[in-house]
Structure formats: structure tokens, C-alpha cells
Amino acid sequence: MTFMAKPKVAHPELPRNALGLTRRDYEGSNSTLCAGCGHDSITASIVEACWANALQPQNLVKLSGIGCSSKTTAYFVSGAHGFNSVHGRMPSVATGANAANRKLHYIGVSGDGDTLSIGLGQFIHAIRRNLNMVYIIENNGVYGLTKGQFSASADVGTKAKKGEVNSQPPIDPVQLALTLGASFVARSFSGDKAQLVPLIQAAMHHQGFALIDVLSPCVTFNDHEGSTRSYAYSREHYHEAVHTDFVAPAGQISVSYAAGEALPVTLHDGSCVMLRKVDASFDATNRGTALARIRERLRDNEYLTGLLHVSDSQAEFHDLNRTPDEALNQIPYAQLNPGSAALAKVLARFR
Amino acid sequence: MPPKAAPERVNDFVIKIGTVNGTGSASANGLLMKAVFRSGVPVVGKNYFPSNIQGAPTWYEIRVTRAGYRARAGQVDIMVALNPESYARDLQEVVSGGYFVYDCTWPRPALLRRDDVTVLGVPLARLCNENFQGVRTRILMKNICYAGVLAALCDLDLDVIRGLLAETYAKKPQLVESNMKAIQLGYDYARKAFDCPLPLRVAKLDATKGHIIIDGNTAAGLGCVYAGATVGAWYPITPSTSLMDAYKSFAERLRATPDGRKNYVMIQAEDELASIGMVIGANWNGARAFTATSGPGISLMQEFLGLGYYTETPAVVFDVQRVGPSTGMPTRTQQSDLRSAAYASHGDTRHVCLYPANPEECFYFAATAFDLADRLQTPVLVLSDLDIGMNDWMCPDLKWDENYQPDRGKLLDAEQLSKIDKFWRYYDHDDDGIPQRTLPGVSAKGAWFARGSGHTQYGAYTEDSRDYQIVLDRLRKKWITASRLVPKAIIENSAPIEGEGNGTNELAIVTVGSGDAPVREAIDRLRAQGVAVDYMRVRGFPFGEEVETFLNAHKTSFIVEQNRDAQLRALLLLETGVEKGRMRSILHYNGMPLAAAYVVDGVMAAVQDRARPAAQLVR
Numbered sequence A: 001m002t003f004m005a006k007p008k009v010a011h012p013e014l015p016r017n018a019l020g021l022t023r024r025d026y027e028g029s030n031s032t033l034c035a036g037c038g039h040d041s042i043t044a045s046i047v048e049a050c051w052a053n054a055l056q057p058q059n060l061v062k063l064s065g066i067g068c069s070s071k072t073t074a075y076f077v078s079g080a081h082g083f084n085s086v087h088g089r090m091p092s093v094a095t096g097a098n099a100a101n102r103k104l105h106y107i108g109v110s111g112d113g114d115t116l117s118i119g120l121g122q123f124i125h126a127i128r129r130n131l132n133m134v135y136i137i138e139n140n141g142v143y144g145l146t147k148g149q150f151s152a153s154a155d156v157g158t159k160a161k162k163g164e165v166n167s168q169p170p171i172d173p174v175q176l177a178l179t180l181g182a183s184f185v186a187r188s189f190s191g192d193k194a195q196l197v198p199l200i201q202a203a204m205h206h207q208g209f210a211l212i213d214v215l216s217p218c219v220t221f222n223d224h225e226g227s228t229r230s231y232a233y234s235r236e237h238y239h240e241a242v243h244t245d246f247v248a249p250a251g252q253i254s255v256s257y258a259a260g261e262a263l264p265v266t267l268h269d270g271s272c273v274m275l276r277k278v279d280a281s282f283d284a285t286n287r288g289t290a291l292a293r294i295r296e297r298l299r300d301n302e303y304l305t306g307l308l309h310v311s312d313s314q315a316e317f318h319d320l321n322r323t324p325d326e327a328l329n330q331i332p333y334a335q336l337n338p339g340s341a342a343l344a345k346v347l348a349r350f351r
Numbered sequence B: 001m002p003p004k005a006a007p008e009r010v011n012d013f014v015i016k017i018g019t020v021n022g023t024g025s026a027s028a029n030g031l032l033m034k035a036v037f038r039s040g041v042p043v044v045g046k047n048y049f050p051s052n053i054q055g056a057p058t059w060y061e062i063r064v065t066r067a068g069y070r071a072r073a074g075q076v077d078i079m080v081a082l083n084p085e086s087y088a089r090d091l092q093e094v095v096s097g098g099y100f101v102y103d104c105t106w107p108r109p110a111l112l113r114r115d116d117v118t119v120l121g122v123p124l125a126r127l128c129n130e131n132f133q134g135v136r137t138r139i140l141m142k143n144i145c146y147a148g149v150l151a152a153l154c155d156l157d158l159d160v161i162r163g164l165l166a167e168t169y170a171k172k173p174q175l176v177e178s179n180m181k182a183i184q185l186g187y188d189y190a191r192k193a194f195d196c197p198l199p200l201r202v203a204k205l206d207a208t209k210g211h212i213i214i215d216g217n218t219a220a221g222l223g224c225v226y227a228g229a230t231v232g233a234w235y236p237i238t239p240s241t242s243l244m245d246a247y248k249s250f251a252e253r254l255r256a257t258p259d260g261r262k263n264y265v266m267i268q269a270e271d272e273l274a275s276i277g278m279v280i281g282a283n284w285n286g287a288r289a290f291t292a293t294s295g296p297g298i299s300l301m302q303e304f305l306g307l308g309y310y311t312e313t314p315a316v317v318f319d320v321q322r323v324g325p326s327t328g329m330p331t332r333t334q335q336s337d338l339r340s341a342a343y344a345s346h347g348d349t350r351h352v353c354l355y356p357a358n359p360e361e362c363f364y365f366a367a368t369a370f371d372l373a374d375r376l377q378t379p380v381l382v383l384s385d386l387d388i389g390m391n392d393w394m395c396p397d398l399k400w401d402e403n404y405q406p407d408r409g410k411l412l413d414a415e416q417l418s419k420i421d422k423f424w425r426y427y428d429h430d431d432d433g434i435p436q437r438t439l440p441g442v443s444a445k446g447a448w449f450a451r452g453s454g455h456t457q458y459g460a461y462t463e464d465s466r467d468y469q470i471v472l473d474r475l476r477k478k479w480i481t482a483s484r485l486v487p488k489a490i491i492e493n494s495a496p497i498e499g500e501g502n503g504t505n506e507l508a509i510v511t512v513g514s515g516d517a518p519v520r521e522a523i524d525r526l527r528a529q530g531v532a533v534d535y536m537r538v539r540g541f542p543f544g545e546e547v548e549t550f551l552n553a554h555k556t557s558f559i560v561e562q563n564r565d566a567q568l569r570a571l572l573l574l575e576t577g578v579e580k581g582r583m584r585s586i587l588h589y590n591g592m593p594l595a596a597a598y599v600v601d602g603v604m605a606a607v608q609d610r611a612r613p614a615a616q617l618v619r
Helices: A038-052 A068-075 A090-100 A112-116 A120-128 A173-179 A193-205 A231-236 A287-299 A317-321 A339-350 B025-038 B084-093 B124-131 B135-153 B158-168 B173-193 B216-226 B241-254 B272-284 B295-311 B338-342 B359-376 B386-390 B414-419 B465-485 B513-528 B545-552 B567-575 B596-608
Strands: A060-064 A081-084 A105-111 A133-139 A184-189 A209-215 A238-240 A242-247 A262-266 A272-277 A303-310 B012-020 B043-048 B057-065 B076-081 B094-103 B118-122 B211-214 B231-234 B265-268 B289-293 B315-321 B352-354 B379-385 B393-396 B449-451 B490-492 B507-512 B534-538 B556-561 B583-587
Touching: A038 A068, A038 A105, A038 A133, A038 A193, A038 A209, A060 A068, A060 A090, A068 A081, A068 A105, A068 A133, A081 A090, A090 A105, A090 A120, A090 A133, A090 A317, A090 B231, A090 B265, A090 B272, A090 B289, A105 A112, A112 A120, A112 A133, A112 A173, A120 A133, A120 A173, A120 A209, A120 B272, A133 A193, A173 A184, A173 A209, A173 A287, A173 A303, A184 A193, A193 A209, A193 A242, A193 A303, A231 A238, A242 A303, A272 A303, A287 A303, A317 B265, A339 B211, A339 B216, A339 B241, B012 B025, B012 B084, B012 B135, B025 B043, B025 B057, B025 B135, B025 B158, B025 B211, B043 B393, B076 B084, B076 B135, B084 B094, B094 B135, B118 B135, B118 B173, B124 B135, B124 B173, B135 B158, B135 B173, B158 B173, B211 B216, B216 B241, B216 B289, B216 B315, B216 B359, B216 B379, B216 B386, B231 B241, B231 B272, B241 B265, B241 B289, B241 B386, B272 B289, B272 B295, B272 B315, B289 B295, B295 B315, B295 B338, B295 B379, B315 B359, B315 B386, B338 B352, B338 B379, B338 B567, B352 B359, B359 B379, B359 B386, B359 B393, B359 B465, B379 B386, B379 B513, B386 B513, B507 B513, B507 B545, B507 B567, B507 B596, B513 B534, B513 B556, B513 B596, B534 B545, B556 B567, B556 B596, B567 B583, B583 B596
Parallel strands: A060 A081, A060 A105, A081 B449, A105 A133, A133 A209, A184 A209, A238 A303, B012 B076, B076 B094, B094 B118, B231 B265, B231 B289, B289 B315, B315 B379, B352 B379, B507 B534, B507 B556, B556 B583
Antiparallel strands: A184 A303, A242 A272, A262 A272, B012 B057, B043 B057, B211 B393, B490 B534
16 A cells, blocks of 8 residues: 555665666555556556666656556656646646756656547647657556546447446557657557657657657556557567667667667657667658558557657747746746836836 | 807716727727826726627727726717717717717717706717728728827817827837828817807826836736746636736847747637646646636636645736636626636635726736735635726826735745755644745755645645645645735725714725725715715735624625626625625626716615615615
8 A cells, every 4th residue: 555665674685776766766655556557567667767867866756647647647656746636737837847857757647538538639739839848648448446447548449347348449549649740659568668668768868758658558457358558469569660679868779779670769857769770661760651651550450669759850849838947947036026016017008 | 049158167077988899999999098197187087898809889988087996987978979879879978068979970960858967069080081082081080080189089188189199109100290291170160150168178187107007918918027937828718818918028028038038938728727727737836827817717727726735836817807607798797707716626615816996906916916826825816807808997106116025835946855854844833834845857855746635744645534634724824824824904984074973983884896986086085975884995815814803893885796696795794794684785786887876876775774674785
């Protein structure tokens, strides 16, 4: 349970990052999710990515809505502030928090119900504002906490645990984000940590809205025969289009790539994502062809995964609003107060 | 037979102008009102406009009030009717002995017949068609032309009007001349055709010095700039939109940095659910953030307001109330959200509310609201209304105390955190129900997890009955603390009428917000009729002790408010121990601003008929 403190036993030889912190320093309280839940694997990937990025724990801000996925923000980086808000409304809380302090890193964790049903409006408007945050959807196609109803991401023909078959078409957050102009769009699978960790690392360095839709099987309500979101089905229909390696700013590119095999994309802070093509016909820097390719594969019930689109030239929320480089919540009142002399001048207009 | 000439009433009469909305009459009406104000005579400007962009009837009412009353008069002495669609009802509204001015380019002798009203025809359209070119110019100049007619009828100083035009069109001097030409056309026609000035006229006084004319939304927007707000998130809704517009325009001017950046951010949200979410997120992260909305927005914000209450996150919400239920009448005024704001959201949720009565209080209450929100770590709702927010009020000059420093409450910084053993978010260290708070990004030691689900006093998730209840009971204690911190009720006791009672008054009037102006005027009139009443205006919720003490000290308190269901009285019944029979309602809820006469009639009806059982008088 979340109120149980996790025992902190640090082995002296645990590897340390640039801040001298171990992975244990990025953990949170114990998960209360079902044993084998895909969400817990995602939590582990977030811990790994934050550690690998050598993020100061207090410089992370964790935001979530309501649902199984939204509970997970308590399970990583306990040294960071978290806000578990109301159902589907995490993006607005993130927008306000980000407006107040642009200096911190914002990570939102949501689910398919939280994002694609009750929260669809706020989700797309956060994309539209190009809010500088990482937005992870832990997508299991089902409502877990209320015991197994279909979500808006359930595939046509997928079968619920009690046998009902879904007939409504799914809302795909990846296609939605691409059509709305999102600047960083990725899909992954909770069971593929090797793919997911560098994606989260890169998303945290990306300046703007970074969406990672993570297929994450629900072991209790959506892991049976006939479900299109089970572990077995996901592994079988999951198709990596592009593999991402993340290279920190001023980091050495230690992996060697054959010429033409990898495409480096440099992010605003000098960090770099190396896109290694697995599928030769895929171009992640071209929104239109990426979208076409995702659709084509979906017709064959294949989920294309990896960093599906990235463009680092779009102005993010604060740039669009021309706020100062410093955080708004750090500006001393003396600079915000126009003073009584200015007030006297203002009043002249009202005489 | 011409109507009997009205007795002379200098500086005490009402002009109402009926036009078609979207024709640009606002500038002419503003010019007239300002001309009276610049003549040193107190004035009230009320705008009765439709929820429409163009083509519907609209009115502007100017009350010239020597006594400096701030409410609507409730009668019309001079009607300027420029909208044939509303001629009939406009004529009906004129008080006996009054005047009706209309555009006689198209004469309507049969329709406009009232023996006790003087009808004055001015061929406004013909004058403007003969003297100006272009359709739009002719329409605009027709408005300015009636301002000239009124200047002649009411003896306004043309130099004052010229001065105002010169200021308005400082950057386009050619417009000063064309506008003055239209003024002069109307002025000269009226002087020639009628016996000017009328007995209802303006004579210069010196009673407006140190005052401004401002609406409550503008004052509140300015107040937010001075209070140090840096984040404004909103979804447009009448009648609150101009508050955000004002904040934006003042911030643009007063908050720009030398390098062209802005020390604030305005976010037009996708809906009110998002705007309050943004406000809560920004305040949680240490910015002073606010929103402005009206009743329907408050309904949409309920869930988040409950989250703000339970996670103990500051937020400031200006609710410029309008007529409900549902969409109601968006451009009409009411005190419709007193109850829904106080208890917005499910569960045992309650909110600190402030009730400004006029634009100057809208200005000062902005900083009060942010200070209370930070100090008490809870949403604060400022309940203005359309009458305060969008009408033109004469106010004492706004002042700013140079020594003001925002009260950020119990906000621990990194140094304070380093000195404590452990940070417990919801622990009552000071026995006032207010816990300590930290901001993201300051120190990992101060990290905590905000959640709308059950939590312990240490900030952890809980489903334990006792742990849950400890936090809920502390919130109740904080509420008691809040009752001591909100602005005190204004209480003014009147001297008893000689020979009546035993040295104190039995009767009182209690009101809230924009009830202030008409009730004060009513108290003067009641006194002239031999009835002395004491006065209380509540300004904050939870009610302070003084509210209950006052009510218990009077045999009967008339609770004057602008809604059907006696919402203030309901709050007083729920939140004080005062017995029901002591409070009698006087309710006004037709959407027009309250006038003193309605209050006087309500009190007199009760006073003159004491034999009637109380139950009949209580609604």
C-alpha cells in the first residue's frame, strides 16, 4: 500500500549517476497494483530514465489524474512533488504548474480512460499549447478500478473478460497527437524496457509536449484469450519501426552505427536521439509519412512502436507566451508591483 | 394642453437612453455621463444591454445625484428614445411630468401620446444626413447629436464636452471637430426648438474631486496586477470577461520587462474545468493565479474546487454573478451564487467567500483574496455581480499601500526545511488548523504528494477511519480560523428616532454586495419617514462573530438580497444560531439592479402591518 514505507537498503556497490545517486534514490512507495501489472514495468522504466538522466529528484514534478495508471506517480521519485488530481483533468493542473515554474521537469502519467474519454479535451489542448512536459499514457484498453469496462482505446472485436465484444472504433492517441501537431510522439510496450527507457530519457529532454503511448496489459481484466491488449497478443502484434538511443548533452556516442543506419536528431539542449531504423520504409522526421505508415500497419492489427515522430523546432508554451527565462513564481513582488505612482497615472483615464 | 411644467430639480434626475445595440451609442452615453461628472456632480451609470451582438434594444441610464447616491434611482425623468421598436415601452417608463425625446425625422404623433409627459421631437437622422457623409458616420453622429440635445436640455457645459472629446481623440484631432459639429447640431436645434434648459438640469458642483468613474471588473483586474498575480486562466463568459481583459491590458502596460518579455501569463482555457485546474496547478506551484467566471462556470468548477479545499491548495476565483438558473439571462444582474459558491463541490466542502459591494472593494479585495488563499491554503471566491462588474460607478480614488507585502502564509523555504526533522504536510503545528506547505523544486525533503483521496495528517494515503477524520476535523478548525481572518461585516447603527424605543433600534437591514448602495439610500428615506433602522453588510464567509451578535441584538432584521430563494438568509440560518423569526426577507430578482424604493416599500409594508403573522412576511 502507498502508506507503507519501502525499506531502503542501499548496497554499497550500486551504480551511481552523475549526482552520486543510485536507482533506489528514484524509487517511490510500494505499488498497490496487481502483481504482473504492466504499469509497474513502466514505473521501473521511469525510475531508470530519471536515474540515467541524473535528474535532481526535487526538480521533477509528477502529475496524474484518476485510475490505476494515475496512482503510479506515488511509486517513483519520492523526492519529487506529486499531484494526483481529478479524473481526466491532469493536463490543466500541469499547464498551471508549468506556467508557474518553467524551470522544472513535468511528467504526467495517465491512462486510456483518463486521457481518451473523460480527459480527451484537456489532452488535446495541452498538445495544442505545446506544453513542455512528458505525457505517458499507460494504455490497457480497459477500466481496471471499476472492474473491466471497455475504454475508448479498446480495439474493434476485442473481447472483455466476461465475453462482451467491443464494436466501437478505438481512439488512437498517437494518430490524434500527430494530426494535432505534437512535436514528440512515441509508442512503446510496457514489456520492452530497452525501448522505453531511452524514449522517456529523450522525452524529458525534448522541449515541448512529448507523448509516449505505452501498451500496458491489465493482468486482471484484459489478459485473456480474445483480448487484443493481452501480453501474448501485444508481443505478437508489436512492430518496432525505429529504435531510439538517447545520448545526453555532451555525452559520447558510444554505440557505433554503420553509415546510413542511424539518424541523429539533436535536441535543443544539445542532447541527441539516435534513430535506428528497424523498418527501412519509416521516416520519423516526416509527420505525414509517419502517420500513413502507422495507419497502414494498424490495418494489419500491427502496432508500430518507437519514436514515431520528432521535431524540435516548435515553440513551446512559454516561448509562445513570451514569459521570462526565470520562473514566474520566483519573481520578487517588488518587480510585480507597479507601485502607487503608476496607479495614480492609471486613474487619470477614469476621471 | 401641454403637461404641467415639472418643478425644478437641479442635479437630481435620471436620463435614460434607448438605442439599438451595435450602433455605437456607448461612446455618446459615456461622454454624457463623464460631462456630468466633470461638472463636479455625482453620477451613476447603468447599462441595460441584451445578450446579443447587434440589432436588439439596449439602454443606458444616467442618474445625476447631488446627494451622491450610488444605486439606480428606479425611475426615469428624461427618456431619449432612438429605437422605434422600444418607443411604446420607453414612453410608459417615463415618470409623470417627465420628458420623452425622440427622432422626429419620422414623426409618430399617434403612438407617442401621454398627457403627463412632454414629448420633444428632434430630427436627428435628418440633421445628420444633411451634415455628414457615409452610412456608418451618419449613424455614429446621430448618437453624438443626441448628446448635444441633452447638453442643451440639461445645461451641460460645451467646453467640458469639448475637453472630453479632445482627450478621447487625442491621436485623431479631426474627430474632435466632427464630433463637436454633431454636438453643436443637436445643441443648437434644441435651444431653438425648446425652452432650454429644462427644470431638470445640471449645475456645477465640487463633489467629484478625488473620485474616479470605474466598473468593478476593471478595478478587480487592476487589483490582481497589484496583488502580484502572475497567472490568469479563464474561459470567456459574460459578465466576467472584461475582468480578464482588464488584467491583460493593465499587465501589458505595467508588467512588461525591458527585454519585451511578460512577467505574467494569460491562458485562455478550453473550458472552465480547465481554467480552474490551471489556477490550482499554478497556485500549488507557488504562483498567484486566478480566474474569473460567472454562475455556469462555478457549476463546472465544482469538482476542482473540492480538490482545492481538500488538498489545501490556494486559488482565487472571481464570480461575477448573473441571472440564473441555467443560462438564465446572461446580461442581467443577480446575487445568484451565494449558496453554490459557499458549498461548491461534493462532500463536506466549504469555501471562503468575499462579497465586494462596489468597484473599490473589487480592487482592494483582490489582494485580500490572494492573501487569504495563501494564508488559509484554500480557494477563495470573490462574489461580485454584473451590476458592480459592468456598470459605471463613482468611486473614491484607488490607493496602493507602498508597504504592502503579499502574505504567502506558512510556506517553508529550503532553509526552514533544513532545520526540521521531517516535513508533514497536513500536521497542525500551530493549533490554528493551518498546516505547513512547500513548493516543488525547493528541496526533496519537502516533497509531498497532493491527492484528493483520503490522507493522513502526515500526507500519506489512507483508508483508515481515524486518520481520515483527524484531517477532516482539522479542516473544520481551519474554518474557524478563517472566520477571524475574513473582512469583518460593516455595521452602522442609526440614532433612534426621538421618543421611540428605549435607546436602541429594534429593526435592522442586513445585505450583501451590491445591495449596499440601494439599502443605504433606503435607510435615509426610511428615516425621513420616521423609521430608524440599523445596518449590517456582510463582507466575508465564514461569518465572523459580529454577524450573529448583530442579528441577535435586533428584533427583526430585513435580509435584503437579489435572488428568489433567500440565499444569504439561508447561509445565515445554517451558519449562525440566530432563530428564524428574527430574519425577514426582502427579495429582488428580476435581473435589474436593486433600487432603494423597493427596500423602503418592503420595510414599510412590514412596519405598517405589524399585526400580520410573521410567516406571511417571510417570503
